[in-house]
Amino acid sequence: MDEQIVAIYTLVNDLLLGLGHHENSQCRMNDSEVITTAIVAALFFSGNYELARAFLHQGGYIPTMLSKSRYSRRLHRVSHYIVTFIEMLGAHWKGVSSDSIYVIDTFPIVVCDNWRIRRCRLYREEKYRGKIASKRRYFYGLKLHLMVTSQGQPVEFFLTPGSESDVTHLRSFQFDLPTGSEIYADKIYNDYAMEDLINETRQVKLCPVRKKNSKRPYPPWRTYWIKLHRKIVETTGSSIARRMPRSIHAVTAAGFELKIALFVLAESVSHIFKVAT
Structure with missing residues (x-):
């Protein structure tokens, strides 16, 4: 240490x-x-x-x-330097990435459970009430939108209220990536117009897992390849979640969001130690 x-x-x-x-x-x-x-x-x-x-x-x-x-x-x-450091380390990880493959996903950050909403002082609006579909439960808090390299290093993140759609905030990513990069994502990110826009303006290809009724299906090997890489961002999200306490203590919303940013920065810093060893 x-x-x-x-x-x-x-x-x-x-x-x-x-x-x-x-x-x-x-x-x-x-x-x-x-x-x-x-x-x-x-x-x-x-x-x-x-x-x-x-x-x-x-x-x-x-x-x-x-x-x-x-x-x-x-x-x-x-506190503004925390986000700046994440961006600077993200630029470093993009520079040393050899395959130009990136993965995006969202993770719920729970401020409190549904039954404690009335006592919550950090956030009070209905837009912060979200749902964790995989666990079939509601939560009150934020969503962490995260982009990582193929090695799991964070390169970009932002926070949104818990109820807002993931695909809606797909446009909030900067997509400042090397030309020819590929971004893998879950099937919820299927948005043909956004895929075409990113490809045209950034020369970056967005490749979400296709739905069964998709008009742009992939061959089986391509679907397997994307799903395989999607596990990387889930691993990084789990690593960030393990660093967090069961309940994040904060007096203000700004303090709560600062702690989340610090956990993302800590994850990025931990990859420096992994490379050094």
């Missing part, structure tokens, strides 16, 4: 320097340490900032650790 924590700090510090980030030299705890603490929390402590703060302070990694409230304010002040 020691080497990983040092590597995380070095990576964060280099990325901030590359972005031209400047901060007040009088700050007891610099922004690199603030963000490193958050990533360590997501990577090793299920997103618990307090456990990460105590571990890094008592272990001598960050002797000038801020108090709980001051740390929270500082983290939210630099």
Whole structure:
């Protein structure tokens, strides 16, 4: 863990320097340490900032650790860098990918179960009530839309309310991929107009699993190939879910969404360690 924590700090510090980030030299705890603490929390402590703060302070990694409230304010002040880091690491994974194959899927992020909606303070609108079709149950929260490489590295993500359709937000993906890339997806993403638009404007081919009555069927080997690669994004989604606690503690909606972004970033960082070993 020691080497990983040092590597995380070095990576964060280099990325901030590359972005031209400047901060007040009088700050007891610099922004690199603030963000490193958050990533360590997501990577090793299920997103618990307090456990990460105590571990890094008592272990001598960050002797000038801020108090709980001051740390929270500082983290939210630099929270926009979390998404930027995910995008920068995503660009790196796209650059080192050899096969130009990507996979997309959505995953429910539960804020609370259906029967506790009236007591939920983070989200209160009906649009956050979604359904997990595979489990035949409703939930209240968000959907994580995720794109990964053929090796499972996250390259793009965004969040939507739980009730909104996956195919509707297919247009929300940037699809900033190398020319000739293929994107594999579940059958719910069948949208011929969108497939043609992406192919025409981005020179990228969207290949969802076809329905039985599809007007554009694939040969059997092609269907098998797409389904085989779809397991990659499911594995990555499961890995992100395992990092999350049973219930994500957050006081505000912004804090809740920040923690989800940190779990995605932690997953991307973990692939750096896998490559290094």
